[in-house]
Amino acid sequence: MAGERVFLTGASSGIGAALARHYAARGATLGLVARREELLNALARELPGTHHLYVADVADAGALLAAGQDFIARAGIPDIVIANAGISVGTLTGEREDIPAFRKVFETNVLGMVHTFHPFLEAMKQAGAGRLVGIGSVAGIRGLPGAGAYSASKAAAISYLESLRVELRGSGVKVVTLAPGYIATPMTAVNPYAMPFLLPADVAARRFARAIDAGTSYAVIPWQMAIVAKLLRLLPNALFDALFARAARKPRSLEL
Numbered sequence: 001m002a003g004e005r006v007f008l009t010g011a012s013s014g015i016g017a018a019l020a021r022h023y024a025a026r027g028a029t030l031g032l033v034a035r036r037e038e039l040l041n042a043l044a045r046e047l048p049g050t051h052h053l054y055v056a057d058v059a060d061a062g063a064l065l066a067a068g069q070d071f072i073a074r075a076g077i078p079d080i081v082i083a084n085a086g087i088s089v090g091t092l093t094g095e096r097e098d099i100p101a102f103r104k105v106f107e108t109n110v111l112g113m114v115h116t117f118h119p120f121l122e123a124m125k126q127a128g129a130g131r132l133v134g135i136g137s138v139a140g141i142r143g144l145p146g147a148g149a150y151s152a153s154k155a156a157a158i159s160y161l162e163s164l165r166v167e168l169r170g171s172g173v174k175v176v177t178l179a180p181g182y183i184a185t186p187m188t189a190v191n192p193y194a195m196p197f198l199l200p201a202d203v204a205a206r207r208f209a210r211a212i213d214a215g216t217s218y219a220v221i222p223w224q225m226a227i228v229a230k231l232l233r234l235l236p237n238a239l240f241d242a243l244f245a246r247a248a249r250k251p252r253s254l255e256l
Helices: 014-025 037-046 061-075 096-127 148-167 201-214 223-234 237-244
Strands: 005-009 029-034 052-055 080-083 131-135 174-180 218-221
Touching: 005 014, 005 061, 005 096, 014 029, 014 037, 014 201, 029 037, 029 061, 037 052, 052 061, 061 096, 080 096, 096 131, 096 148, 131 148, 131 201, 148 174, 174 201, 174 223, 201 218, 218 223
Parallel strands: 005 029, 005 080, 029 052, 080 131, 131 174, 174 218
Antiparallel strands: none
């Protein structure tokens, strides 16, 4: 919608870039945050309109505070803040070299969400309007083998967003939790297993935006994965363990 102000992290690729294209096409002014400057600049060059770019890591609370304050000064209080930045990597608790990966995943996927919302929360409450949007994952429903850091971080993110939603009840600020299934992005491209109901990123972005516009408190996208998520919740531990013990696992990496 023309005149909209949207602040978005993890904007340089994948779901973030698709969301940036979607909101720019409908006339929004964007605040775009990403670690990779070259990709962020390349994205900005293809977007219509005037936007504000911030090269920052969401794990850096100070950098996000500065970016948020600058965006408010330049564009005004955002109508939508989307904490999209996230990383995923295979992790094993028994591997000592994976401990930094556990830390980085939590700093990005959980604390990064807090850092993204913090600069705007009081201003949005005073305005009595706006949407804080967090990107969770179906992987946060049950702990997946070989993905302990990612599954746990997304479970934590979903619970955090629920807490925030209740805290803000009656304030006029809505909290929207989005739990995607498989979306075709560089993050999922390395997965060595079948990904049912895989969505192109641009299609996912449109569906995300519809849920955000509606102020939906919690949405699994695509809807087929909502059924899968409900079934996973209902599975007894013994059956879940037997089904997933031999499942293919996301590759480990020492680089994040």
